Amino acid sequence: MELITEYITGISNQFFDPKKRVFLIYILLSILIAFFWFVFYKKKSLLSSFKKIFDKKVFFSTSSKSDYKVFLINQMIMMLISPFLITQLAIATTLYFYFHTINWLSVGMYSNTLPIVFISLFTIFQFTLDDFSKFIIHRFMHKWPILWSIHKVHHSATTLTPMTVFRTHPLEGIIFSIRSSVTQAVSISVFFFLFGNSVDLFTILGVNIFVFLFNIFGSNLRHSHIGIRYWQWLEHILISPAQHQLHHSIAREHHDKNFGSALACWDWMFGSLHHSIEFENLQIGIKKNQIENSHSLSSLYVGPLIEINNFIIKKFLKTKSKFIELFSKTGLVNDNKIN
Ligand SMILES: [Zn+2]
Numbered sequence: 001m002e003l004i005t006e007y008i009t010g011i012s013n014q015f016f017d018p019k020k021r022v023f024l025i026y027i028l029l030s031i032l033i034a035f036f037w038f039v040f041y042k043k044k045s046l047l048s049s050f051k052k053i054f055d056k057k058v059f060f061s062t063s064s065k066s067d068y069k070v071f072l073i074n075q076m077i078m079m080l081i082s083p084f085l086i087t088q089l090a091i092a093t094t095l096y097f098y099f100h101t102i103n104w105l106s107v108g109m110y111s112n113t114l115p116i117v118f119i120s121l122f123t124i125f126q127f128t129l130d131d132f133s134k135f136i137i138h139r140f141m142h143k144w145p146i147l148w149s150i151h152k153v154h155h156s157a158t159t160l161t162p163m164t165v166f167r168t169h170p171l172e173g174i175i176f177s178i179r180s181s182v183t184q185a186v187s188i189s190v191f192f193f194l195f196g197n198s199v200d201l202f203t204i205l206g207v208n209i210f211v212f213l214f215n216i217f218g219s220n221l222r223h224s225h226i227g228i229r230y231w232q233w234l235e236h237i238l239i240s241p242a243q244h245q246l247h248h249s250i251a252r253e254h255h256d257k258n259f260g261s262a263l264a265c266w267d268w269m270f271g272s273l274h275h276s277i278e279f280e281n282l283q284i285g286i287k288k289n290q291i292e293n294s295h296s297l298s299s300l301y302v303g304p305l306i307e308i309n310n311f312i313i314k315k316f317l318k319t320k321s322k323f324i325e326l327f328s329k330t331g332l333v334n335d336n337k338i339n
């Protein structure tokens with residue numbers, strides 16, 4: 001009974017907690033931005049804008065229905081495993097004591113800094129580090145085959161809705177949860193150590209002001225069919241919804257582009273920036289040969305595990321045959337002994 005209550009609370013929190021991406025106010029503001037985009041930029045009527053935004057073909061597609069199911073299942077899985085994940089408090093405490101062992105550092109060495117300065121620094125540092133770590137891990141998820149087999153669950157979506165953000169394999173959920181704990185712990189321990197007794201953020205509704213701004217300015221439109229574009233100069237700094245939609249494009253020329261979460265400058269620095277393009281119907285998803293029956297729950301949950309298993313076996317066999325080759329060349333041992 002307690003588990004069921006916890007599960008239902010966890011789900012409703014996603015929509016009523018300002019720290020969560022799909023907090024209802026953020027969703028409503030995204031809808032408002034979409035209306036502005038269609039009415040003032042695309043010169044469409046209110047009715048046709050409404051039909052475009054709430055397109056039944058998108059929200060009730062087989063892909064979107066899988067997103068909703070994955071959301072409900074992942075909530076359960078994460079609720080059960082989160083007590084076993086390492087907490088940011090444990091990492092922060094370890095780091096804090098580690099800093100004491102570094103000779104050129106001393107506790108509270110900048111404790112005389114004006115509060116407005118260190119609170120500003122902490123707010124910027126936490127947001128930037130968090131965003132950069134998302135970029136780096138996302139990039140690895142595309143570059144390393146073993147991580148791609150997990151991340152392609154997200155890319156197997158063929159329509160995008162704000163709920164697609166939850167379409168991830170639980171292993172990706174675990175990786176990102178550890179990432180979040182580590183980055184939070186690093187920023188807290190560094191600032192706590194250097195600036196003294198308290199660390200504080202500039203927040204709105206308890207959320208880092210930059211995260212809040214990112215969310216009220218339509219972060220949910222990134223996973224949508226509404227290709228809102230920014231000016232070219234701004235797309236060097238902030239990822240526009242259309243840029244993330246390109247990241248989901250099936251076209252070869254869009255592969256491995258726009259890994260950024262909120263900031264586009266990382267893609268710009270690492271050479272993976274792609275400006276948005278004007279499109280009517282962008283084809284979203286991955287090639288058919290990448291995943292079988294991409295919307296069935298078994299291929300979304302079990303498929304990646306089978307691939308990882310095959311990948312490890314393949315690597316093991318490759319290493320084994322290399323050793324056999326090496327040993328037989330040196331004449332130290334014959335093939336039979338190794339087998
Ligand atoms: Zn990706």
Ligand SMILES: [Zn+2]
Pocket residue numbers: 154223244248
């Ligand atoms: Zn995405």
